[in-house]
Amino acid sequence: MRNRISLAVVAMLMGTTAIAQDNVLHIYNWSDYIAEDTIEKFTEATGIEVTYDVYDSNEVLEAKILAGRSGYDIVVPTSDFLQRQIAAGAYMELDKSLLPNLVNMDADLMAAAAHYDADNAHAVIYMWGTTGIGYNTAMIAERLGEDYEVDSWALVFDPEIVAKLADCGVSMLDAPSEMIPAAMNYAGLDPSSTDKADFEAGAAVLQAVRPYIRYFHSSQYINDLANGDTCVAVGWSGDVFQALYRAEEAENGVEIGYVIPNEGALQWFDMLAIPADAPHPENAHAFINFVMDAQITADITNYVWYANANAASMPLVDPDITSDPGIFPTEAASAGLWGATVYDARTDRTVTRMWTRIKTGQ
Ligand code: SPD
Numbered sequence: 001m002r003n004r005i006s007l008a009v010v011a012m013l014m015g016t017t018a019i020a021q022d023n024v025l026h027i028y029n030w031s032d033y034i035a036e037d038t039i040e041k042f043t044e045a046t047g048i049e050v051t052y053d054v055y056d057s058n059e060v061l062e063a064k065i066l067a068g069r070s071g072y073d074i075v076v077p078t079s080d081f082l083q084r085q086i087a088a089g090a091y092m093e094l095d096k097s098l099l100p101n102l103v104n105m106d107a108d109l110m111a112a113a114a115h116y117d118a119d120n121a122h123a124v125i126y127m128w129g130t131t132g133i134g135y136n137t138a139m140i141a142e143r144l145g146e147d148y149e150v151d152s153w154a155l156v157f158d159p160e161i162v163a164k165l166a167d168c169g170v171s172m173l174d175a176p177s178e179m180i181p182a183a184m185n186y187a188g189l190d191p192s193s194t195d196k197a198d199f200e201a202g203a204a205v206l207q208a209v210r211p212y213i214r215y216f217h218s219s220q221y222i223n224d225l226a227n228g229d230t231c232v233a234v235g236w237s238g239d240v241f242q243a244l245y246r247a248e249e250a251e252n253g254v255e256i257g258y259v260i261p262n263e264g265a266l267q268w269f270d271m272l273a274i275p276a277d278a279p280h281p282e283n284a285h286a287f288i289n290f291v292m293d294a295q296i297t298a299d300i301t302n303y304v305w306y307a308n309a310n311a312a313s314m315p316l317v318d319p320d321i322t323s324d325p326g327i328f329p330t331e332a333a334s335a336g337l338w339g340a341t342v343y344d345a346r347t348d349r350t351v352t353r354m355w356t357r358i359k360t361g362q
Contacts, residue, residue: 022279022280022283023047023049023283024048024049024050024051024283025048025049025050025051025073025074025280025283025284025286025287026050026051026053026071026072026073026074026279026280027039027050027051027052027053027072027073027074027075027287028053028054028055028061028064028070028072028074028075028076029052029053029054029055029074029075029076030054030055030056030076030270031054031055031056031219032219032222032239032242033054033076033126033127033238033270033304033306034052034300034303034304035296035299035300035302035303035304036303037299038291038296038299038300039052041290041296042287042290045290046283046286046290048283048286048287050287053072056217056218056219057174057175057218058077058078058081058175058177059352061075061076061077061081062077062081062084062085065077065085065090065275066085066088066090068090068277069277070275070277071279072275072278073274073275073278073279073280073281073283073284073287074272074273074274074278074284074287074288075273075274075275076126076270076271076272076273077123077270077271077273078268078269078270078271078340079113079115079116079117079123079268079269079270079271079339079340080116080177080268080339080340080341080342080343082116082117082122082123082271082273083116083117083342084342084343084344084345084348085273086117086122089276090275090276091122091123091273091274091276092122092274092275092276092278092281093121093122094120094121094122094123094124094274094285094288095285098282098285098286098289099124099285099288099289099292100289101289101290101292101293102124102292103312104292104293104294104297104310104311104312104313105124105125105292105309105310105311106309106310106311107311109125109269109309110124110125110309112269112339113125113269113271113309115339116269116271116342117271122273122274123271123272123273124271124272124288124292125269125270125271125272125308125309126270126271126272126291126308127238127270127300127301127304127306127307127308127309128267128268128269128270128306128307128308128309129236129237129238129267129268129270129306129307129327130236130237130260130265130266130267130268130326130329130337131173131175131178131182131234131235131236131237131265131266131268132234132235132237132240132258132259132260132261132265132326133150133153133155133156133232133233133234133235133258133259133261134221134225134232134233134234134235134239134240134243134244134256134257134258135150135155135231135232135233135256135257135258135259136225136228136230136231136232136254136255136256137255137256137257138254138255139165139168139228139231140155140165140231140232143164143165143168143231144161144164144165150257150259151259151261151262152261152262152263153182153185153186153261154186155232155261156170156172156209156232156234157182157183157186157205157206157209158209159208159209159212162209162212162213163211163212165212165231165232166211166212166214168230168231168232169214169224169229169230169231169232170209170212170213170214170230170231170232170233171213171214171215171216171217171220171221171224171230171232171233171234172213172215172216172233172234173216173217173218173234173235173236174216174217174218174359175218176351176352176354176355177340177341177343177348177351178266178268178340179206179234179355180199180202180203180206180351180354180355181202181266181338181341182202182234182265182266183201183202183203183205183206184198184199184201184202184205185263185264185338186205186263187201187202187204187205189201189202191264191266191338191341192338192339192341193341194341194343194347196350199350199351199354200354203354203357203358206358207357207358207361210358210361211361214230216359218236219239221233221235221239221243222235222239222240222242222243222246223243223246225240225243225244225247225254225256226242226243226244226246226247226250226252226254226256227247227250227252227254228252228253228254235258236306237258237260237305237306237326237327238304238305238306238307238327240256240258240326241258241305241324241326241327242304242305243256244256244257244258258326259326260325260326260329260333260337262336263336264336264337264338265336265337265338266337266338266339266340267329267334267337267338267339268339268340269309272287272288272291274288292310294310294313294316295313295316297310297313298310298313298314298316298317301313301317301321302317302318302321305321305327306327307327307328
């Protein structure tokens with residue numbers, strides 16, 4: 001209930017001194033997920049000084065958020081994790097009177113995100129993307145033949161194929177709620193299922209290729225792909241594109257592709273949210289509103305290669321990005337995307353246990 005009182009009213013009641021003394025903002029965001037100058041521009045525009053920390057896993061963020069007193073004012077959970085954390089009381093309701101730039105947001109995408117957060121009451125979309133496969137074109141051609149078409153999850157889930165790639169390095173995200181459903185989908189099952197037998201079937205697909213997987217990590221693959229140190233990585237769309245452009249900039253001859261496999265892929269939304277116990281909620285609202293500015297969002301997409309949900313920013317986004325089907329999937333590819341399933345605590349524990357067994361090869 002307290003969260004519903006307008007923050008503007010709270011600020012008025014507190015007087016201006018406390019706010020002026022606390023002209024700071026603590027942000028916890030995914031690594032490689034903001035333009036070079038976003039924070040600097042925010043401080044210039046508002047006078048608010050920012051501390052900025054990063055993570056590369058929803059599980060790490062969740063542990064901090066559910067423990068409480070994280071000290072963060074802004075965090076960026078993915079929508080399925082957001083829903084579970086909202087249910088635990090982890091986030092305050094947004095004061096939309098402080099977010100006039102909400103008018104810039106794409107109504108259809110916000111409606112899709114509202115599936116996880118009714119009325120978008122607690123969060124707005126920061127960026128969105130898919131979980132697909134990044135690959136080194138030359139290394140794949142060398143091992144699987146010039147004519148091999150990279151269009152299927154078989155590249156990482158068929159043991160006969162993955163065995164041929166083991167020497168050049170295959171990695172997977174350390175993200176159980178993404179990898180196990182992707183394997184279930186490959187096995188012909190519903191990736192949204194929470195049936196234990198279906199999880200076991202997905203785990204079996206992963207166990208069969210486990211001997212050929214070099215590592216499970218959710219950010220290391222960007223540099224490894226870019227440097228030619230790994231040849232295949234299950235990864236997040238924008239991160240693979242960052243690898244591609246790092247390689248281009250380095251002029252090291254590495255060519256990288258990203259594919260949303262034919263069998264379909266996860267589409268996810270990363271959400272800007274304010275922890276219920278955030279020390280500076282008004283500054284947090286100022287930041288969310290700032291990010292929803294069309295130019296600011298376009299700058300971020302142009303830098304991190306992730307799709308955004310800000311309709312007003314689209315004319316300002318590089319046409320090479322808006323026209324790339326790996327970043328903004330075609331209608332046909334979109335039809336094959338699935339949304340993340342929200343696991344209750346028990347299901348989450350089951351999946352986490354399975355994941356530990358898969359990673360340790362047991
Ligand atoms: N480097 C930024 C990565 C952002 C990935 N978001 C996670 C999506 C999880 N489904």
